[in-house]
Amino acid sequence: MNVIATFLFGLWMIASGIAHFVKPAYMRGLIPSWVSELLPRRLGRVEFLVAASGVADIFAGFLILLPSARTVGGWAAAALVCLYLVSHVDALVQKLGDRARPRRLPIFEISCLVVNFGYIGWAVAIALTAR
Template sequence: MHAIAAVTLAVFLVVTGVMHFLLPDYFRTLVPAWLRRERFLVAASGVAEVVVGALVLIPRTRSAGGWAAALLITCYLVSHVDALRCARPDRPRLLERPVGAVARLVVNVLYVAWAVAVAGSAV
């Protein structure tokens, strides 16, 4: 079961990282405006996700990759907290409303827990 969770996390990270380059406009909408440099941040985080996913995929580096994934996803929480701060009930997109912003935050906290579980089980 632990290997399945790790491989699934690795595939998730690699696919998401690649999607940063296939759908950069979408990922730029997730970067808080005050961070600026959206193009750079989207590209850098895409590369980071692919690299971290590869680390998780390789059994010998799985623990380090799991911890790196947890750290990387924790960094993304800034974006989700900012989305919650800016959320308004009258926004057209669900992810820009309070319920959507809370869902984004909760899901990403679960991703962090998944990565920590993979890191801990790889030891």
């Protein structure tokens, strides 16, 4: 993988992680309610998920920036983005099941999925080509 592309993805992961702390309300809105119910209430549920995923994004980003840890960082980033697909699939299912709205193709929800699959591919390429 190109060094610049690798560096940019590492920075993107770090920026994404920081965004979890700068815009927590937005990030909380991405988490389906049924996901937060899986955690014990004392952990703060949604707040815990936002903070933990933010820290994980930052950590994966730094691993990608370190040549000696790049393989692990790429796989970690790919796994994180795979987990984030849950919220995008849930949003698509919710939009398709919304009977109150006229039937339109949910372009935004589909584009979120496509973009995230691109991120997964980018992270896997980093992991596979790290030296």
